[in-house]
Every structure is written in C-alpha cells, then in structure tokens.
Amino acid sequence: MVTKQQLKGLPEDADLRRADSLAREIFSDVANKWALLIIEALGERTLRFSELRDEVEGVSHKMLTQNLRMLERNGLVHREVHPTVPPRVEYTLTAPGRGLRTAVDALCGWTHEHLAHIEGARRDFDA
Numbered sequence: 001m002v003t004k005q006q007l008k009g010l011p012e013d014a015d016l017r018r019a020d021s022l023a024r025e026i027f028s029d030v031a032n033k034w035a036l037l038i039i040e041a042l043g044e045r046t047l048r049f050s051e052l053r054d055e056v057e058g059v060s061h062k063m064l065t066q067n068l069r070m071l072e073r074n075g076l077v078h079r080e081v082h083p084t085v086p087p088r089v090e091y092t093l094t095a096p097g098r099g100l101r102t103a104v105d106a107l108c109g110w111t112h113e114h115l116a117h118i119e120g121a122r123r124d125f126d127a
Contacts, residue, residue: 029074030100034059034067039093039101042077046092076100 029035034056041047041055053064068091071077076097082088093101111118 026074029070030076032067034063035071036104038064038067038071039076039097039104042091042093042097043101044093044098046090048088048090052091071097 030039037056037059038052041052047055049064049068052068053059053061056064059067068077068079072079075094078092078094080090080092082090
C-alpha cells in the first residue's frame with residue numbers, strides 16, 4: 001500500500017507495515033455509510049447534534065454518537081462544547097475532514113457517471 005518512494009525523506013527504517021496498518025484502520029473507520037453521510041452532511045457548515053441527526057436520514061442517536069466520536073478521534077471532525085445550560089455542542093469538519101469530503105464527492109461522482117453500467121452488470125449477473 002505504501003512504498004518507500006512515497007515515504008521519501010523518511011529514515012530508511014521507516015515502518016511501512018505500521019503505515020499500512022494505520023491506513024487500513026482509518027479506511028475501516030471512515031468507509032461506513034454513516035461516517036460518509038455525516039461527512040457529507042457537515043460539508044462546509046457547523047451543525048449541532050440534533051441538526052446532524054435530522055440531516056442524516058435513518059441514523060440512530062447511538063450510531064451518530066459512535067461515528068462522531070470516531071471521526072473526532074481520527075481528527076476529521078472538531079467538536080466544540082459551548083458553556084451554556086444545557087451545553088451546546090457543535091461539529092465542524094477539520095481540514096483533513098474537508099479533504100476526505102473531496103474524495104467522497106469524487107467517489108459519488110464516479111458512481112453517478114457509471115450507474116447505468118453498474119446496474120446493467122448487476123442485472124446480467126443476477127440473471
């Protein structure tokens with residue numbers, strides 16, 4: 001997955017296996033439907049938990065909480081707690097989160113571009 005050429009400038013003993021492991025771990029975290037929908041819903045905006053829940057159709061309170069925590073842990077979402085009663089919590093994509101959103105948008109564009117082909121292939125396969 002990662003090559004020495006991609007890690008140019010790092011010491012010879014750079015741990016490529018650790019880099020691969022970390023990449024797989026991050027992919028596993030963010031490559032689920034809820035995380036991708038949360039990233040898309042946040043876009044360039046800041047939303048409160050309830051607003052996010054309204055934007056991401058079908059997500060449960062528990063799944064939204066788990067995915068927001070995972071995205072925050074990976075540095076993709078910033079969580080800000082305002083000292084009010086009750087506390088107001090807002091979520092915003094970080095710079096890396098916005099970068100990931102660009103990749104997600106590209107994947108969605110690819111899907112739209114090839115939708116007819118994919119549907120045809122599925123029909124043929126299922127027949």
